[in-house]
Amino acid sequence: MxxxxxxxxxxxxxxxxxxxxxxxxxxxxxxxxxxxxxxxxxxxxxxxxxxxxxxxxxxxxxxxxxxxxxxxxxxxxxxxxxxxxxxxxxxxxxxxxxxxxxGADKIKKVKLQNLRREYEVLQMEETDSIADYMTKILTLSNQMRSCGKAMKEKSIVEKVLRTLTCKYDHIVVAIEESKNLEELKIEELQASLQAHELRIKGRSSSRGTDQVLMSRHNKKNSENWNQKTKDKGQNSR
Structure with missing residues (x-):
């Protein structure tokens, strides 16, 4: 249209x-x-x-x-x-x-109770990316707001920080020590967490490459050693 x-x-x-x-x-x-x-x-x-x-x-x-x-x-x-x-x-x-x-207020209250229960037990899964998890948090928060629940930005920030997986512990501590959670915006928090997520992925990729190179190096040394052993055996006859 x-x-x-x-x-x-x-x-x-x-x-x-x-x-x-x-x-x-x-x-x-x-x-x-x-x-x-x-x-x-x-x-x-x-x-x-x-x-x-x-x-x-x-x-x-x-x-x-x-x-x-x-x-x-x-x-x-x-x-x-x-x-x-x-x-x-x-x-x-x-x-x-x-x-x-x-609907009636009663229906809204029941819906809000269910959403609140789902929100309280929500935890980040190991397979979640930061973007995925933030979407889950914000979707539930917006649904609760539509049912009349006041959702302060600080409470959402705190929810995210305490429910991340353990691989984000260092960045969580750094954020809590360096930032004023009363003023921290959700988009600012997400940007910091995603930057840390990229660093983690970069290190994992680097380790994987190093392991592949080391494996190839060890395999080559082993092959050279086996060839030398074989040559010695033939020369001694």
Missing amino acids: ANSSGFSMTLPILDSKNYDRWRNHMKAIFGFQEVLEIVQKGYQEIGDGATEAQRAMYNEAKKKDCKALFLIYQGVDAANYEKINGVETAKQAWEISEKSYE
């Missing part, structure tokens, strides 16, 4: 599992298309005695609402389309989607 400026835009599609991400993406798209206020607040109908200026404003609002409703229709799958089919305004369609997926 392209707008009047030629900017190509792919709409996210709402299904049964991605409401939080879909909502955030759609809000950004509504803002870009200048229809977010219409979606959130709707517009006022006008009476028969409205002035020309009022009619002009109404027609503009109606046009924006149709545009927003079109975006919503285009951004849902077949099951979700049936929930909003027949609504008259974008505000009504948006509210139906919110009620369908955000």
Whole structure:
């Protein structure tokens, strides 16, 4: 889909599992298309005695609402389309989607409890890269935020530092001693850890190369020694 400026835009599609991400993406798209206020607040109908200026404003609002409703229709799958089919305004369609997926407070609390339990037991696996593990941490953190949990950056930084594998112990100690964890940004932490990860990989690769060269050297010496032994045996006959 392209707008009047030629900017190509792919709409996210709402299904049964991605409401939080879909909502955030759609809000950004509504803002870009200048229809977010219409979606959130709707517009006022006008009476028969409205002035020309009022009619002009109404027609503009109606046009924006149709545009927003079109975006919503285009951004849902077949099951979700049936929930909003027949609504008259974008505000009504948006509210139906919110009620369908955000649910009651009790549902949010149960979801948050499950996410919190998963977050608390999460540990870095030996097979995880720093980028993989940070993605796991941030995904859970964002899901908890969407359920109303306040997630401070410091608590996420501390969670990462205490759940890394033991090969990162040295860099964790260095970070804790040299950085103010109250001010340390998640992206700064990730950059430091990834730099350390690259050094570890570089050393492992160097050791592997040294071992291969040493093995070849020992094999060659062994072959030379065996050949000399064989030559001596033949000369002694």
